[in-house]
Amino acid sequence: MIDRAAELGVGGVDILHRQMDLAEKEPLNAAGRAYLRKLKRHAFVNGIDLICLSTHQNFVSPKQDEIDRNVEHTKKCIEIAYQLGAPCIRINTGRWNTVDFDTLMANRGIEPVLSGYTEEDGFKWCIDAIQRCLAKAEECGVILALENHWGLARTPEGLLRIINAIPSPWLGVLMDTGNFLEDPYAKLKQIAPKTVFVQAKTYFGGGEWYTLDLDYKQIASILADVSYHGYVSLEFEGKENAQTAVPKSIEMLRRAFA
Numbered sequence: 001m002i003d004r005a006a007e008l009g010v011g012g013v014d015i016l017h018r019q020m021d022l023a024e025k026e027p028l029n030a031a032g033r034a035y036l037r038k039l040k041r042h043a044f045v046n047g048i049d050l051i052c053l054s055t056h057q058n059f060v061s062p063k064q065d066e067i068d069r070n071v072e073h074t075k076k077c078i079e080i081a082y083q084l085g086a087p088c089i090r091i092n093t094g095r096w097n098t099v100d101f102d103t104l105m106a107n108r109g110i111e112p113v114l115s116g117y118t119e120e121d122g123f124k125w126c127i128d129a130i131q132r133c134l135a136k137a138e139e140c141g142v143i144l145a146l147e148n149h150w151g152l153a154r155t156p157e158g159l160l161r162i163i164n165a166i167p168s169p170w171l172g173v174l175m176d177t178g179n180f181l182e183d184p185y186a187k188l189k190q191i192a193p194k195t196v197f198v199q200a201k202t203y204f205g206g207g208e209w210y211t212l213d214l215d216y217k218q219i220a221s222i223l224a225d226v227s228y229h230g231y232v233s234l235e236f237e238g239k240e241n242a243q244t245a246v247p248k249s250i251e252m253l254r255r256a257f258a
Contacts, residue, residue, distance in 0.1 A: 003046065052088050053181050090147055143169075144172070190227065201236075202249040
């Protein structure tokens with residue numbers, strides 16, 4: 001991916017943690033650090049910045065041991081980002097997991113709350129868990145970028161409730177342009193002032209679960225209005241072959257954000 005990014009002439013790569021050659025549930029050991037140094041060097045000699053480490057968490061659980069595991073996992077990912085020189089990690093709130101993902105998508109991102117609990121419980125668990133990660137984030141100089149993903153951050157109100165409850169320079173918003181399925185521009189405008197990183201979805205060939213016809217000139221204008229100068233990272237989620245769809249996507253984004 002680093003080699004392909006260099007061929008395409010883009011500035012950076014947003015790494016997905018689950019695709020790395022690292023043991024998911026083990027501490028970062030000497031072999032893991034050597035692997036990260038190899039990636040860091042390979043990116044540097046190819047003129048590619050490692051701009052973000054996209055990770056997965058689930059802080060929405062009544063089980064304290066599960067939240068503890070996810071907090072430790074997030075701290076490990078902060079350390080990985082630090083070793084790579086990546087300035088931020090993507091984090092999620094997690095979700096109730098009361099339906100499978102295909103059903104979640106069929107329901108437009110809406111899922112039932114776990115029986116016996118309320119959304120208020122979920123927000124408390126999530127806010128407390130993120131707060132536990134902030135000291136490590138500050139120590140490593142890595143910003144936590146909370147995505148408007150499924151779960152508690154499915155709406156701008158839910159996302160901003162968490163962000164505003166934790167006033168820290170080491171926590172901001174990751175704007176995923178494709179995760180507000182209705183009235184996206186008004187909702188993206190709500191989260192734009194807190195945005196520190198952008199993942200821009202495209203759907204050439206039709207989306208895997210849904211397709212949005214996004215006006216990127218309008219999205220670029222929304223971000224310009226709040227003086228956003230950060231990265232815009234392509235997240236291709238269509239069925240067309242990536243060898244043709246990714247270059248088209250990059251060209252389209254370059255025109256929109258020029």
